[in-house]
Amino acid sequence: MDRPQPLDQTEQARLIRESFQVIAQHGDRVALHFFAELFLRHPELRDLFPVAMSELRGGLFDAITTIVQRIVSTGTLVPFLQQLGRDHRKYDIRTEHFAYVGEALMITLEKYAGEAWTPQVAEAWRSTYDLAAKVMLQAMQSVPPGTPRWWDAEVLHHQRYPGRIAVIVVRPHQPLPYVAGQYVTIETPYWPRVWRPFSIANAPREDHLLEFHVRAVGAGWVSNALVGKVQVGDRLKLGSAMGSMVLDETSDRPVLCVAGGTGLAPLKAIAQAFARDPRGRTLHLFFGARDDDELYDLENLLHLAEACPAITVVPVVSQYPSQRWRFGSLPDVVAESGNWAGHDVYVCGPPQMVTATVRRLADQGCPTSRIFYDPVT
């Protein structure tokens, strides 16, 4: 069949979003079908992926979801794809693999889109995939010479806190370039080829050490290994830095950070970066947890505020009233504590908390263009 005429970008984005809504209703079946197609046609690719089928679902479809979310704004899509391409160097990927993945993806999308799959929809997905693959490949091929495919990192410090939380400090075998607020994917020796994203919880340091905050969640293989199994001396693997929630150094607006649980990690890094040069601005950091015990890193935050008077830390607990800290739902406490419309806002934590906070601040008149959060983590 001939390919239809190229579509304009807005029309292409609309077709992709609408068909993806239909496809996403089929949940995990879509990812499992995709991998079945891929491995049937190219069994040699099986070794690039985790052994357990249950671990296959996340990565690729999280990436596709992000692409669909960002498709209308090439301004954020292209940098995301470039970061994704650089990060993919950690896998043993060859150029032809992009075509194999594209082929299995198109077959899968067609199957689950059902009647929504028209020649125009097919063309929109095909040309978007081709563009994404091209940008990723170019980014993979243009990393500076000497950049490792991944960083080996030795665990130097491992401290557990209530609520199955751990703070882990590692030393990469060579400096890992990043900006405060970004995240990397981590692989533990316990689950080969299973990588999960975690934010770096400190601004870049001269000794290049990296801190991570991890909560062991339900069936989370990597988070459970990082909290329960990993010990000082173990070696982790880290991918290259990703993410766009970084401190806007060109802005003169005061800063508001809203952190829920271990979503504190990137905001602590941003607060540290801010403390190096506040330029007359202030930064309010609201740190929400279920109870006093789960305010795991509070002592260090209070030290940071002591050393930098421009920073105010407001701990908030939501489950039981506390003798010492504010009590209530984090988005409510933030909204009731002032009008933040003139601030640059950085939000990180459980998705529902992020959504509720963004909504409350938008209601106050805070422009959505000044509210920053990273959908991937």
Ligand SMILES: NC(=O)C1=CN([C@@H]2O[C@H](COP(=O)(O)OP(=O)(O)OC[C@H]3O[C@@H](n4cnc5c(N)ncnc54)[C@H](O)[C@@H]3O)[C@@H](O)[C@H]2O)C=CC1
């Ligand atoms: N570890 C890391 O490096 C990073 C973690 N994250 C994300 O941060 C989240 C942290 O989760 P936990 O520590 O388990 O947080 P949590 O469940 O302990 O909640 C933290 C705070 O968010 C509030 N909250 C929770 N659900 C809410 C809701 N539906 N509406 C309003 N407020 C709500 C709680 O009251 C509490 O104040 C995870 O979703 C994780 O993926 C994001 C970026 C980095």
